[in-house]
Amino acid sequence: MTQRKIAHSCPNLTMSVGECSVDECFRFELQTALQYVRLRPFRYTLCRAVPLDINLLHYSDLFLGALLTLLHSKVMIYSPAVILEVTIREVEKIKAILTTQILRTSDECLRFELQTALQYVRLRPFRYTLCRAVPLDINLLFTSTAFCITYVIVALQVTHFAAY
Template sequence: MLQWLKNILQLIIVTYLAVKGVFSEATTSFILIMFIEMIQTYAVLFCPAIVTEMVINEYVQIKKILTSQLHITSDESLRFELQTALQYLNLRPFRYTLCRAVPLDINLLLTTASICITYIIVLLQLTHLSM
């Protein structure tokens, strides 16, 4: 959790420096380094959420396959096992949380991006006021 917060702060700072560098006519190499750092931080921060979302999609596909097999099969013992598996999947859906507080899914990506954008705008406005 602390690493995640550190990455968010790093993302805000690096993005702020990159945007400020673009507007203050900094050197191209500085801007390029900031954008590479920003992309690396995005990748480190959001890869777990993307992988979790892929696992959730597989979970949904498994439920669809089990449901379709349940409708097709005529064997009672197989039907019972399919119903048991579906009931288990419905009772225990796939969820992964950070410290039992932050759900790790695609919403984390959108929420973090909106927080970063908000703070970058605030930082740019405060910088503009101090000039």
């Protein structure tokens, strides 16, 4: 049998083609993979502060506490806006029902009362504002989230440029 070096699977073994055992080749491939993992470990960080590795389990209590605090504060801030948005949608439905009933009714007295109610609802819309400046509706959720994200990005950029 001719001797040749089997470079692709067993580079350190010089054997005949039929003598390379599967266990030795598998062992070599496993050793190569482990050596690669040792030389190039998984080292990523979240915002250059929290390492994303197996030690992340040590931070799990911190993350869970921060996540629950964040969730609680978001629910407390946004629940009035969501409730008001649902109420605004109900007022819109009431307007549609009043308009439909005005068109369908033949009684003049009832039509007058329906028109008065519709005029009242149109002139005094269901709206709330915070300090007469910030409207309290579903857009509050998106604007405050966008505001927070913008300033987190600004803070990260300032800390990045301050390092130089």
